[in-house]
Amino acid sequence: MKRTPLRRRSAKAEARQVERAGNAHAAFGQHPDCAGLVAGVPACPRWVHGAHDAHEPRKRSQGADATDPAQMIPLCRLAHRWVHDHPALAARLRTSDGRALLLLSD
Numbered sequence: 001m002k003r004t005p006l007r008r009r010s011a012k013a014e015a016r017q018v019e020r021a022g023n024a025h026a027a028f029g030q031h032p033d034c035a036g037l038v039a040g041v042p043a044c045p046r047w048v049h050g051a052h053d054a055h056e057p058r059k060r061s062q063g064a065d066a067t068d069p070a071q072m073i074p075l076c077r078l079a080h081r082w083v084h085d086h087p088a089l090a091a092r093l094r095t096s097d098g099r100a101l102l103l104l105s106d
């Protein structure tokens with residue numbers, strides 16, 4: 001019996017991820033600064049130069065569009081992890097343009 005390995009993502013999900021990455025790159029540039037530094041994320045190290053993750057303050061289940069760069073915030077990996085590990089604290093922090101790092105569902 002031939003066994004074919006399972007794909008990690010569907011073709012549709014892979015296409016959405018490629019579009020999302022392209023939109024984030026176009027919006028933030030090659031090496032964006034981490035918004036966690038300005039917002040005051042405690043886990044954001046001062047020696048990290050640049051964000052590697054495009055964080056979505058709203059969940060997709062709350063109507064967020066994963067491919068819309070206006071709904072993305074550039075964060076370094078440590079700040080992104082902290083935001084998801086501490087949602088109540090992250091909801092109180094704001095970026096330089098006034099956006100919340102995390103929008104909690106009601």
